[in-house]
Amino acid sequence: MSTIETVRGPVNVTDLGPTLAHEHVILSTAEFAKFYPELSWNGDRQGVVESVVEQLQAVRDRGITTILDCTAYFHGRDMDFVQEVNERVDINLIMSTGIYTYDFLPYPIAYRFPTSVEDDVLTKMFLRDLTVGIGDSGVKAQSIKVATDTAGFTDNNKRILRAAGRASVETGAPITAHTHPADHQAPELLDILTKQGVDLSKVVVAHSGDTTDLDYLRAIMDRGAIMGNDRFGLYMPGVATEDERVDVLATLCADGYADRIVLAHDSLLYSDWTEPGFVGQDISVDTWVPTHISDVVLPKLRDRGVAESDIEKMMVSAPASLFSSIAS
Template identity: 30%
Template structure:
């Protein structure tokens, strides 16, 4: 019997997921966006943009998109469900919290001082995975984790430890955020040490790092490595896409094609007021869109 993965419309057999983008955001807001009452969430606009994104990726043969938005960054499984219903695209949502530097750590850091955080995080993960998110009945298909640049903080490590335990018990896939492609080997080692299956772990944003030996240290642990920020280049520590392609080709040549994943980490609708990129960055992010890999990277000469 085929293994199934939870989508926002219910479980789907793995062999029916088809071509998949493993890390995108239909909508996303940095924690705190909800404090600016001038820019309320516009669900009609999100739905319009979501349908456009679905049409774009489906035109390139994509059948499934993983929305990697963590719990505190505007995740709305019912809105994702509406996009999926209207477009026929499989959408997988996440459970998890963002890395400390850009997340909302105060709540669980307070609980951490009381020695209560890990039990509550475990309860949160397990309940959402087995019963559904809130009263929606929608179950996430992945756990989303993150760590900062050159370090995994005590706060972040707490989520990794719990996620490793939950993954061992449920079999759910784990996807991660690495800041500028750092701490990939350490993330993998930590999760595996807690009992997680390396074949169900994707270490994300590793294309922020062009050191092949660093990638090998991660890949040798049996996990997947994601080149999932194509189109983000020249800022936030990101290399140019052409340099990512060179690193990717090198790893393919070394025999790791089956452990490499490509995506964009696009934010297709910003919650709160949309950021305005300065003129010197506009050209660099011109290809940060969900069609970039199919239109510009795969046909690369």
């Protein structure tokens, strides 16, 4: 039986239970927090701790026992904060490595390690987080986050994807790839990762739930990859509505795809990127909470006739399958 490393230590993969496969406990910009804490924490770090503990506990109270935190380099990981809140809530938090950028590379990487070679410094960074731990936290990352957005597959983006692919092959860690589904990026993304030897059953094509294009979605899963229906509650203008997402899921479950679908909100329990309570214009913060799937989406799926066994696949066995090959 394989075990994986969580913030609180090793857990058997078969014990992970109901899992939200893409959330963010905290995005904290290090230099901002260090020099302008009155702005970064809205003057009250302890208040942020209490708020995040409360949100995690609300998730746990719904029977969710595991969260895959997809926060990577450039998102602003804060392991001290994550460990502090996890001491107070009985929930498994699985952490990530990787880098959240669509094209821009940090200057040390761009200038000091400019070339994409076999031993790319990005691969070394990812492997360090996966095999040694994130900084001095003692917590190993168990998943790799990458991102392709409207800029598409630039040279830097492809370099990152290749580095993530090599780190995945070496460790068995899954990859969660942010995508912009309106641009139908999954085929090229999966081609790039396949060339590195990545097992596509360990790749989540994230944010796929933003589209209702069933042919596009089926093609992702027919190649063996996982569809991330991971933005429930975050309904930006121009993307699928909640009811459209529920319809898509009901259709795909009826077609037998439930074992290749994972669910989440892509929620930010705390972020210094936006004012509290503000996400963006025309976006409702009422639905974008990490309990929305439990409270609203699962009941809607049941109303649409989705079988309990399919809900179990999307919430338990599909997310657990991502970690079945990890060497921890």
